[in-house]
Amino acid sequence: MVHRNAPLTETGRLRLARCVVEDGWPLRRAAERFQVAPTTAQRWAARYRASGEAGMADRSSRPRHSPRRTPTRTERRIIKVRILRRWGPARIAHLLDLVPPTVHRVLTRFGLARLTHLDRATGRNIRRYERERPGELVHVDIKKLGNIPDGGGHKVLGRQAGRKTRKNAGYSYIHTAVDDHSRLAYSEILTDEKKETATGFWTRAHAYFTSVGITVERVLTDNGACYKSHTWRDTLAAAGITHKRTRPYRPQTNGKVERLNRTLLDEWAYARPYRSEQERRDAFPDWLHTYNHHRGHTALAGKPPASRVPNLTGQYT
Structure with a gap:
């Protein structure tokens, strides 16, 4: 060429x-x-x-001889470890007494997928997808989070003192719904994950998506008891929404909301030392607004979810 x-x-x-x-x-x-x-x-x-x-035709720029290329036997050992153990370059390099850049070059040369693109249990490539329009699929999940005792936990008091205050602090349950196409999120901090609580959350989430012009067609959840209940099924059916569940032990299928759970832990729940659970909860609405309206998303070319929802207001506040 x-x-x-x-x-x-x-x-x-x-x-x-x-x-x-x-x-x-x-x-x-x-x-x-x-x-x-x-x-x-x-x-x-x-x-x-x-x-x-x-x-007159183009010739390959590949050298005729590569005396410094990794020996074929070593390449085979790298590939074998990668396939059998599904390790990254650093761990493979330590095992085989190599350097990580060498291992990375070999893995790239043979087109082996990144570990983030693999199902660790089976070694198969994870099929990535994105729905074409908002509302075509909404991911729903619950994240259980330990409460912060009054006065602060171990991040404020230190690990030794924090253990004494942690007892009987209880848990919070973060219910979250994420639109597959836009990554727009609706989330609430609730007291449990019972079917009535999950159904009530979805009713409010559905109203939110409707208010911004998103017509929800399908909802994807895991196989939690609340999502297998008749209450949940009937609520979605009454709204004309199809319910889909992930295959057992395959959380990657619901990966977009799982990834948001990790983001909210890193950027909100554990982002700074809170002195009480209420202080952390008070910070949640601002964080969620920032996520939806201002925080750049790598899957959206650095733009926030609001950029894909024309009817959403408050992008610049």
């Missing part, structure tokens, strides 16, 4: 070479005529003398 900035195509090279070899043009004159360096004119003339018209 000719480089887009190359001064000569294969036809141009052939014309230049024939001017020199068959018509007897001096190299400098031919170079000026075709606007290349004399050394370039000399190279194509030499190739024409040696191989004729076939010599």
Whole structure:
């Protein structure tokens, strides 16, 4: 394939070479005529003398010999460890007494998928997808989170004192719904994960999505008891929404809401030392607003979810 900035195509090279070899043009004159360096004119003339018209084609830039390339036996050992143990370059390098960049180059050369693209249990590639329009699929999940005792936990008091205050602090349950296409999220901190609580949450989440112009068509959940209840089933059916559940032991299928759970832990729940559970809860609405309206999302080319929801207000507040 000719480089887009190359001064000569294969036809141009052939014309230049024939001017020199068959018509007897001096190299400098031919170079000026075709606007290349004399050394370039000399190279194509030499190739024409040696191989004729076939010599005008591009050649591979791969070197004929690579004395510093990783030995084939070592490459096979790297690939074997990767397939059997599904380790990253650093761990493989430590096991085989290599350096991580070498292992990474070998894995890249043989087209092995990134670990983040694999199901660790089976080693199969995770199929990535994105729905074409908002509301086509909404992911729903619950994240259980330990409460912060009054006065603060171990991040404020230290690990030793924090253990004494942690007893009987209880748990919170973060119910979250994420639109597959836009990544727009609706989330609430509730007291349990019972079927009535989960159904009530979805009723409010559905109203929120409707208010911003999103018509929900399908909902995807895991196989939790609340999502298998008749109450949940009947609530979705009454709204004309199809309910889908992930296969057992396959949380990757619901990966978008699972990823949001990790993000909210890193950027809100554990982002700073809170002195009480109420202080942390008070910070949640602002964080969720920032996530929806201002925080850039890598899957959206650095734009926030609000950029894909035209009817959503408050992007600039």
